[in-house]
Amino acid sequence: MSENRGSEIIGAFVVGGLIGAILGVLYAPAPGKETREKLNDWMEETKEKTQETIEKLEAEIKKRKEHLMKHVN
Numbered sequence: 546m547s548e549n550r551g552s553e554i555i556g557a558f559v560v561g562g563l564i565g566a567i568l569g570v571l572y573a574p575a576p577g578k579e580t581r582e583k584l585n586d587w588m589e590e591t592k593e594k595t596q597e598t599i600e601k602l603e604a605e606i607k608k609r610k611e612h613l614m615k616h617v618n
Contacts, residue, residue: 551602558598562591 566587570580 551606555595555598555602558595559591562587 566584569587570584
């Protein structure tokens with residue numbers, strides 16, 4: 546997986562999450578406080594998932610770099 550492809554995946558994940566959050570707010574209106582709590586929860590979940598994805602991508606990049614370095618030398 547190239548770094549560019551990883552960026553595309555993360556970007557798609559973030560955009561998809563934003564679209565889902567907006568649609569959720571538009572189609573399931575709730576009192577302001579409740580909506581803010583839901584959005585805060587969603588943002589925290591998204592942050593955690595994004596961090597996990599980044600960590601996986603970093604590990605994959607490191608693994609591939611080490612593999613290449615072994616075969617180049």
